[in-house]
Amino acid sequence: MKVKHLLTMILAFTIFAVTAKNVKTANDLIGTWKYTVSNVPPEYETGFMTFERKDDKTTGYLGQQERMEMKELTIDQGKVTFKLDFQGGILTVTMTQDGEKLTGTIVSQDGEFPITATKEAAK
Numbered sequence: 001m002k003v004k005h006l007l008t009m010i011l012a013f014t015i016f017a018v019t020a021k022n023v024k025t026a027n028d029l030i031g032t033w034k035y036t037v038s039n040v041p042p043e044y045e046t047g048f049m050t051f052e053r054k055d056d057k058t059t060g061y062l063g064q065q066e067r068m069e070m071k072e073l074t075i076d077q078g079k080v081t082f083k084l085d086f087q088g089g090i091l092t093v094t095m096t097q098d099g100e101k102l103t104g105t106i107v108s109q110d111g112e113f114p115i116t117a118t119k120e121a122a123k
Contacts, residue, residue, distance in 0.1 A: 029058065029075060029097065035117035037106060049117060080104075 029051045036046050050067075051060045060070035062084060070082035070093075080102065084091040095104030095115065102117040 027053070029080065031122060032120040033102060033117040034120055035102075035115055038114045040113055048120075 030053055032048055032050045034046065034048055037044060047062065048064050049060060049062050049070075050064075051058060053059075058073060058075060060073050060082060061067040062070065068084050068086070070084060073082040074080070078097045080093075080095045080097060082093050084093065086108070089109045092107045093104065093115065094107075095102040095117070100119040102115075104115055106113045106115050
């Protein structure tokens with residue numbers, strides 16, 4: 001009987017540990033990411049996005065010199081969403097994080113565009 005309880009506890013602990021390891025947090029996102037957007041003019045194809053932690057809150061920016069603030073940024077179990085004011089319109093970005101990679105779409109008044117991003121090594 002004790003062996004059965006011990007095995008059950010070990011199994012429960014293993015499931016909890018694996019689940020906890022796979023849960024994405026805002027801290028996994030912190031850093032600089034190089035992105036690529038498909039089917040857009042060349043000047044908008046690549047760039048950088050940065051996620052920072054300030055005052056117990058995650059914030060984000062697109063660009064390095066001219067930084068556009070990410071608005072309505074939410075991070076929930078590996079799903080990242082935010083909006084950007086861009087040339088008089090709103091871009092809605094939805095991405096899913098898988099380790100050091102983000103994939104998703106940007107929706108604008110001109111359509112939907114695929115986006116991928118790879119996390120840059122910390123300096």
